[in-house]
Amino acid sequence: MSDPIIRACAYVLVHVPSFVRYGSKPTREIVNSPEPLLPTIEKYLRSFEEAVEYPPNQVFIGNLHPDGLNDIKQPWYKHLLKGASRYGVYGEIMPEEEFFGLLKLADDFDLIWFEKGYGPFFRQTLEDNPFWKEMDLGKIDRGVDMEQIQKKVEGYGSLPLYHHGQVVGCFHRHHDQDESLMAQVLMENLMAKASGALVLKHLLKRANIAPEEIDFILSCSEEAVGDRYNRGGGSLSKAIGEMYGCVNATGCDIKAFCAAPIYAIINAAGLVKSGVFKRVVVVGGGCLAKLGMKFKGHVTNDMPILEDVLGGIAFLVAEDDGESPIIRLDSVGKHDIGSGSSQQNIMESLVLKPLDRIGKKVIDVDKYATEMHNPEVTVPSGSGNVPLNNYRMIAALAVLRKEIDRSEIDRFVTEHGMHGFSPTQGHVPAAVPFLGHAIDAIKRGEMRNAMFVSKGSLFLGRMSQLSDGMSFLIEGNPKKH
Amino acid sequence: MFKGKKAIILGERDGVPGPAIAACIKAAGAEAIFAVTECFV
Numbered sequence: 001m002s003d004p005i006i007r008a009c010a011y012v013l014v015h016v017p018s019f020v021r022y023g024s025k026p027t028r029e030i031v032n033s034p035e036p037l038l039p040t041i042e043k044y045l046r047s048f049e050e051a052v053e054y055p056p057n058q059v060f061i062g063n064l065h066p067d068g069l070n071d072i073k074q075p076w077y078k079h080l081l082k083g084a085s086r087y088g089v090y091g092e093i094m095p096e097e098e099f100f101g102l103l104k105l106a107d108d109f110d111l112i113w114f115e116k117g118y119g120p121f122f123r124q125t126l127e128d129n130p131f132w133k134e135m136d137l138g139k140i141d142r143g144v145d146m147e148q149i150q151k152k153v154e155g156y157g158s159l160p161l162y163h164h165g166q167v168v169g170c171f172h173r174h175h176d177q178d179e180s181l182m183a184q185v186l187m188e189n190l191m192a193k194a195s196g197a198l199v200l201k202h203l204l205k206r207a208n209i210a211p212e213e214i215d216f217i218l219s220c221s222e223e224a225v226g227d228r229y230n231r232g233g234g235s236l237s238k239a240i241g242e243m244y245g246c247v248n249a250t251g252c253d254i255k256a257f258c259a260a261p262i263y264a265i266i267n268a269a270g271l272v273k274s275g276v277f278k279r280v281v282v283v284g285g286g287c288l289a290k291l292g293m294k295f296k297g298h299v300t301n302d303m304p305i306l307e308d309v310l311g312g313i314a315f316l317v318a319e320d321d322g323e324s325p326i327i328r329l330d331s332v333g334k335h336d337i338g339s340g341s342s343q344q345n346i347m348e349s350l351v352l353k354p355l356d357r358i359g360k361k362v363i364d365v366d367k368y369a370t371e372m373h374n375p376e377v378t379v380p381s382g383s384g385n386v387p388l389n390n391y392r393m394i395a396a397l398a399v400l401r402k403e404i405d406r407s408e409i410d411r412f413v414t415e416h417g418m419h420g421f422s423p424t425q426g427h428v429p430a431a432v433p434f435l436g437h438a439i440d441a442i443k444r445g446e447m448r449n450a451m452f453v454s455k456g457s458l459f460l461g462r463m464s465q466l467s468d469g470m471s472f473l474i475e476g477n478p479k480k481h
Numbered sequence: 482m483f484k485g486k487k488a489i490i491l492g493e494r495d496g497v498p499g500p501a502i503a504a505c506i507k508a509a510g511a512e513a514i515f516a517v518t519e520c521f522v
Contacts, residue, residue, distance in 0.1 A: 258520075340501075341498040341499075341500040341501045341518075342497070342498070342501040342504075343496075343497065343498075343501075345501075371495060371522070373522050378521075378522055382521075383521040383522055384495070384496070386495050386522055389495050389496070390495060424522050429522075455494060455495070457494050457518075457520035459494075459498075459499075459517070459518045459519075459520075460519075460520055465498075465499060465500050465516070465517070465518065466500075467494065467498050467518070
């Protein structure tokens with residue numbers, strides 16, 4: 001059986017400025033700040049229009065090729081694409097008022113209460129969008145008096161929900177002692193579920209496939225669904241699939257820190273190639289914890305807080321259709337336990353070894369996608385330009401192999417790399433934001449191949465000092481040529 | 482320069498990870514008393 005393909009990709013962003021306060025870093029800083037910090041954070045939040053017109057966000061949803069950022073003056077947040085659409089080739093940028101409705105649709109345990117004026121407003125907002133016309137939106141309508149909300153917030157561990165500075169509802173805990181069921185954790189999980197469901201809906205539409213045709217779902221999200229006896233039990237995949245009637249699918253979650261999307265795609269490809277399943281969805285919902293992670297650097301530099309969006313990614317892995325680029329399963333790169341942790345060891349494992357295996361040089365790959373973090377997010381806070389660092393490392397490998405001269409490193413980066421454009425949502429930037437663009441470019445004959453190289457930060461869990469990563473290459477379908 | 486010294490090492494995932502720095506420090510004659518890799522993105 002020939003190698004599988006990625007039949008469709010979908011990407012979404014959900015603009016949730018009112019939830020930036022609940023990101024991990026802002027939450028801690030607000031509590032520990034001797035001066036009130038929330039007014040400062042609120043001052044630097046963007047409007048929905050500004051988030052939509054922000055060039056890297058337009059690249060993410062497919063309305064602009066990553067190379068298009070080369071022609072836009074920086075800083076990009078000062079050179080917005082006026083009139084840009086919230087809808088893109090690969091998905092959309094959803095406004096916060098629609099996401100509240102989606103959160104309630106995802107809520108099977110009455111975790112969210114809306115104030116009685118806002119329930120109907122959120123329902124109507126979603127109802128006005130034809131994308132949701134077949135969904136039963138009735139449960140969004142229900143609301144309660146503000147007194148009940150205040151009582152829950154003050155005495156029962158509920159978190160207030162805000163929209164445009166107003167309290168619009170609250171999010172409950174679901175146990176008074178289980179830390180895994182505290183409001184903050186459940187809100188994180190539900191936001192991953194809801195944004196994962198949004199991008200799944202776009203994926204099914206792009207693939208022109210009914211939800212009943214999906215066999216298996218792999219979630220690669222960054223959350224920990226569970227309870228005190230199993231804090232990371234998982235199966236968010238199944239919860240996401242349930243929302244859209246994937247009645248013939250089951251699923252499980254892939255946990256590999258930021259490298260999870262590529263691990264999930266490789267697992268999906270293996271399931272399809274072996275014939276176990278025919279159509280496997282890989283889906284990643286957004287990460288609440290990452291919102292506002294670098295807000296201090298943005299505020300210090302008098303720039304908008306750019307980490308105000310949840311990211312969602314989804315891919316349909318299926319049997320070879322004779323048309324789409326194939327996933328070269330003989331090109332899978334892995335960072336072994338014994339590989340060593342230097343950048344050279346990591347890149348040799350993920351780039352050189354797989355390329356050697358398939359008889360290609362470093363310069364034979366048209367485009368590399370590495371960690372695609374938007375540098376405007378990371379540079380102001382001192383974290384550097386992550387994609388550039390990775391591209392320069394790959395270029396250095398080409399120099400070591402005498403494929404290019406040292407003086408050609410910058411040219412290599414421009415020709416084989418690209419500006420980062422992804423929000424810093426952990427798993428979301430890990431190489432896969434370029435998959436949609438790459439597949440379409442290969443289909444148009446503009447590219448021959450692309451290699452996706454991601455890293456995982458498993459050392460953050462304090463179980464190992466090891467680094468991690470995984471990679472694969474896609475190329476034009478031989479049957480098409 | 483490093484011989485006989487003790488080192489606290491803070492590495493970065495997309496820079497130089499902690500164990501790699503520790504290996505260099507050890508080769509230079511120092512003792513790594515704490516090494517960690519962080520991910521700032």
